[in-house]
Amino acid sequence: MDRALLFQRILAKALGLDENFFVKCHTGQNISLRLLHYPSCSDTQINDSQLGAGAHTDYGLTTFLFQDSVGGLEICDQQGNWHDIEPEEDVVLINSGDLLERWTNGKYKSTLHRVKPIIDGKDRFSIAFFVDPDSDTSVKVLESCISVDAPRKFANVNAGEYITGRLQRSHMGSSHDLPK
Numbered sequence: 001m002d003r004a005l006l007f008q009r010i011l012a013k014a015l016g017l018d019e020n021f022f023v024k025c026h027t028g029q030n031i032s033l034r035l036l037h038y039p040s041c042s043d044t045q046i047n048d049s050q051l052g053a054g055a056h057t058d059y060g061l062t063t064f065l066f067q068d069s070v071g072g073l074e075i076c077d078q079q080g081n082w083h084d085i086e087p088e089e090d091v092v093l094i095n096s097g098d099l100l101e102r103w104t105n106g107k108y109k110s111t112l113h114r115v116k117p118i119i120d121g122k123d124r125f126s127i128a129f130f131v132d133p134d135s136d137t138s139v140k141v142l143e144s145c146i147s148v149d150a151p152r153k154f155a156n157v158n159a160g161e162y163i164t165g166r167l168q169r170s171h172m173g174s175s176h177d178l179p180k
Contacts, residue, residue, distance in 0.1 A: 016144045030132035038124035057110040058097040059166045060132025065093040070124040076112040102154040105145035135160025
């Protein structure tokens, strides 16, 4: 948790805010840890479009991802191209989430990512540490991220309602195609 708080302070300073801007609305209420296991399978067990985890963005501020040495994670760039993210020892990947994108008016875009199935290899293990704001947090586009060249793109939202809504909609289809 200390690293998440440090990152929040650095992010706030980079955006010209009080260093505790994000810390104050991330008390731990909606911070969670998920242990992820992607079992290996043979190429005859999967079809061409099958994924270990479908394309999606995370909903909150950030996600810290700790990976083992088995690959499979891909991140989509702004042109729609998928790139393999090779795991590196002692490296923590930080994904920006939907609410960070909203706060920064798109300056920091939510990271679209997926996991390919592991074929005839070792099982893949990772740990995702989701840093989501407290439920009663009002997420408003930061004034420092609005300009003539970057008009406001997002309406104000309540963090708890937003995250609950995204979770509910994720069960209805492809979550990355749904509006943020």
